[in-house]
Amino acid sequence: MAAQRVLIVDDEPDIRELLDITLSRMGLETFSAANLTEARNMVSDIVPDLCLTDMRLPDGNGISLVEYIQQEHAHIPVAMITAHGSVETAISALKAGAFDFISKPIELETLRKLVSTALQLEGDISRLDKAVVQDLIGEAPAIQKLRSQITKLARSQAPVHICGESGSGKEVVARLIHNNGPRAPGNFIAVNCGAIPPDLMESELFGHLKGSFTGATSDKPGLFQAAAGGTLFLDEVADLPLVMQVKLLRAIQEKAVRPVGGSEEVPTDVRLLSATHKDLAAEVEAGRFRDDLYYRINVIDLQVPSLRERAEDLPMLARALLKRIAREHGNEQAALDDSAIEALSGYSFPGNVRELENILERSLALADSGAITADDLQFSTMKPRNPAARTRKSDRDGASTWSVEEAYGDLQGYLDDMERQILSKALEESRWNKTATAKLLGISFRSLRYRLKKLQLDD
């Protein structure tokens, strides 16, 4: 097999030589260019398998080369060589499409790792596309765009922030980025930041040493260590308390964590993905999320559309999900009839795809043999599509609409009563799983716990 080709772009002959020697020893064929113009010509002539470029070049900057390659030869991975500590340059390079960066002085071990990672990426892109199509069902333009972004971002090491409503598929997207990238052999560790009690959070994330607090009976590695070589997915990252945000920022900056009770930092090698259903920029604005951390985790942001925004996908999605659910129950025959598809199409799905899955699962259990009908969906007990109509209330004292007067004299009692009903229904729908209930309601686990306690609904 012909050796893979690497194009080195740097105006300093010493660096070119160092890279040349190191990469040749890895069995690679190297080419070098000393400026942008030469580099652009060589990219077209030799079509390398990888390009390493310096940031500052005599006739322009390396980012424009990244952009050029993105435009003309999007399959060629580019890594940027940056000055030591210049975070901003590294972030701009990642935003422009570089898959990774390496800072000067170049550590040869890091360089070798980066290069082998990049070259592993060379593969059958259509195979990746196929996986992404299977797991991320939908043909709406927003989903097609998301799919091509995932394929591209899978090979990058850039931190990606995924936003979208609860249940819309943010974790599916994160897994696809991991599974289709060079870290796929490593672990994908997902953590719901809203579900970890604040006093345990540091030890969960960074680990602890034996004896560091009551109950720490042995050393325990944290989630950062568990994700080493793989991906750490911080779900509901907006729920991280401010003190933890500072610690997370430090871990990202130093690429190292200090276990609770430890005196030394341990290096970590994780790719960070994060998600929230909140508007993170607004959280920064409101002072609830640190802007320096926001800047670090939001290098690339991905938007997952709500199911309402891609209503055209509903029939296809419903059929595919039903097939998946039915297969898990050993049923190969399940189907939805036209009345069911019509009823589903008229519903707003505040809980998005997860809610659709729940409805299908329940209907499958209720349906007699034969196709699932609109009746089996039991929409009469659920919220209607029209958002204005959502304020209607059907089961308090038999009243079928909101009655402002009922709240007179005891607004709080009235609101508590409503909240109690909402929580009870959500708990029931989530089979009393509190994490799932919090997700369904779009609130953090902590907030749910607080509300259950306040309304004396906790057990």
Ligand SMILES: Nc1ncnc2c1ncn2[C@@H]1O[C@H](COP(=O)(O)OP(=O)(O)OP(=O)(O)O)[C@@H](O)[C@H]1O
């Ligand atoms: N496009 C899709 N195709 C197939 N299944 C999907 C799709 N989007 C979501 N799902 C399914 O819907 C469920 C919810 O998805 P996921 O957990 O990724 O949502 P989320 O946005 O991370 O939710 P949350 O905000 O509550 O954490 C999962 O079972 C997932 O498999």
